[in-house]
Amino acid sequence: MARQNYKVRKLRLSRQKFSGKMQKKLVLIFMLTILAFLVLIGRVTHIGATRGGEYTRLVLSQQTFENRIIPFQRGDIVDRNGMVLATSERVYNVILDVFVLTAREQSLEPTIRAAVYALGIEEELIRSTIAQHPYSRYQILAREVPFEKARAFYEYVEYAEDGNWINGLWLEDSFLRSYPYNSLASSLIGFSASCSLGVLGIEKQYNHVLSGINGREFGYFATETSLERTIQPPRHGHTVVTTIDVTVQSIVERHIREFNEANEGRVRPGEPGSNVTAVLVIDPNNGEILAMAHTPGFDLNDPHDLSVLYSREEISMMTSEERYDARNALWRNFAVSDTFEPGSTVKSFTVVAGLETGILQNDDWFYCGGMLHVGDFDIHCHLRTGHGNINTEGVVAHSCNVATMLMAKEIGAEDFVRYQEIFGFGQWTGIDLPGEANTRDLIYHSDNMRITDLATNAFGQNFNVTMIQVASAFSSLVNGGNLYVPRVVRQIQDETGRVIETKPPILLRRTVSDATVADALAQFEAVMIYGTGITANVPGYLIGGKTGTAEKLPRDQGNYLLSFIGFAPLDNPQVLIYVIIDEPNIPVQSDGEYVRELSRNIMMEIFPHLNIPKAYVVEENEGEDYGNQYYY
Secondary structure, eight states, X not given: OHHHHHHHHHHHHHHHHIIIIIHHHHHHHHHHHHHHHHHHHHHHHHHHHHHHHHHHHHHHTXXXXXXXXXXXXXXXXXXXXXXXXXXXXXXXXXXEOHHHHHHSGGGHHHHHHHHHHHHOOOHHHHHHHHHHOTTOSOEEEEEEEOHHHHHHHHHHHHHSTTGGGOOSEEEEEEEXXXXXXXXXXXXXXXXXXXXXXXXXXXHXXXXXXXXXXXXXXXXXXXXXXXXXXXXXXXXXXXXEEEXXXXXXXXHHHHHHHHHHHHHTTSSSTTOOSOSEEEEEEEOTTTOBEEEEEESSOXXXXXXXXXXXXXXXXXXXXXXXXXXXXXXXXXXXXXXHHOOBOOGGGGHHHHHHHHHHHTSOOXXXXXXXXXXXXXXXXXXXXXXXXXXXXXXXXXXXXXXXXXXXXXXXHHHOHHHHHHHHHHTTTTSOOOOSSSOOOOOGGGSOOTTTOOHHHHHHHHTTOSSOXXXXXXXXXXXXXXXXXXXXXXXXXXXXXXXXXXXXXXXXXXXXXXXXXXXXXXHHHHHHHHHHHTSTTGGGOOTTOOOEEEEEEEEOSSXXXXXXXXXXXXXXXXXXXXXXXXXXXXXXSSSSTTOTHHHHHHHHHHHHHHHHHTTOOOSSOOOTTTTSOOTTOOOO
């Protein structure tokens, strides 16, 4: 019993001893452990903050990173009826993964055979690529392989006896810009140097709309295992719906081509039918361009080809700088970028300026003796014998220079210049195309216009304009006095065809009153009934119009720019056409019959297509005999 009590006391003493010292030790150990963890966490946090990128790169360097761009598809350009003018066709780049291919020796020969026979790639190129880049995961063997070859490759892989061994060769999606109509509306549409860079025309102006955003496919790969790939899909470009009518554009270009072929080398051997032949077709009620064309044009699928202008020998002798200049000249859009003296087509603006200010009246009469002495110069009328007494309407109908100069004198320089500005001469029209010419310094202002400048400006000489300026201003004379911003784009659509933006007509300002518009329409009718435009009439239609002949600088060299503006129907104009022939290759360049004939031929075809209403039933042989009048 005593022995047992002794053991119990000893056990109690032992417990008391453990509870004292040992508890303190345990607490100390616990605190040290917590402290160690805190130090470790702090250290890890510090490393992550200061050297995390370094360690991440160290880890990733032990893996292979694959990063592939998924190209976007550039948006289409279509005409007003949905006909495709520019599109991006799917093509393929042939990619060789040398690392994967050489990992399995049995894959080498079958893969090379597939590339040679199905894709047409040279065997030497494949073997040299393998030898030079043994660890490469991405080598481009061929670019822009068409769909037909891609299909042949996939069929080869599927049906070849050793197809299962083909490895490390794959096709990457790409896109090639294509223009189905080749040279049609070339300067207007423009072209793109790549899927993301438009060079001129609509391709350049709307590059931000047509371009999209590339997608990506990426992931990390270890030696024997691979992680799931991440794909960020591309955002494709939008479709641009233009105001152009492919049929009207085709008709215009065909007639331009026929005119130039008929007169090529006629007077000047080896030269084309004209320096430039240009046509602009516009809806005068909203500024929409239906057609815009000029010679010579170029192939949009091969825009750098200069053979349309030069022989192979001439091209081979050109320096790189000369080729650059030649291409820029070829790519210029005459209707927007080139300036010229307009001639008599702008006499109408002199007349309406006088009518609008009240300085002139419809029943005013003027005398034309064939010449007017202004300042130190004798300035002649085109009819050297003179028109005699002529009223306001007759001035426009017969295109009298002398009477127009007399009108300008009464109007005065200040009002004359003011109305030039109202009609937009010397200003940008705001057309949605690049490269519009700046004509600010190509017209006179009231502080520098001399009496002779006012006289010559009155009938369209001694100042410069662009085609688009004249067409826009003239439209305001026939549509009720509204000057619209000309435009070539109607809508923007997404890749599903949903309209995401509509381009409404933009009215800049009113130019003249309704009363003056009525007077102008009567004058334009007179041009076609008994004036200089008779031979441009299209049987069955009531047309208004104005002719023009501008003598080019230097004067007295026999070089002229012929022009005609016509619209129909007279009482409710729906279409306006402006035709220019610069230095026609004909015996007498001032013979305006050529531009009237060209205008008539074009109008005869486009009016029915555009459903322009006829005014009367055409009798047999009507319109063939125009008499022996003098036309200017």
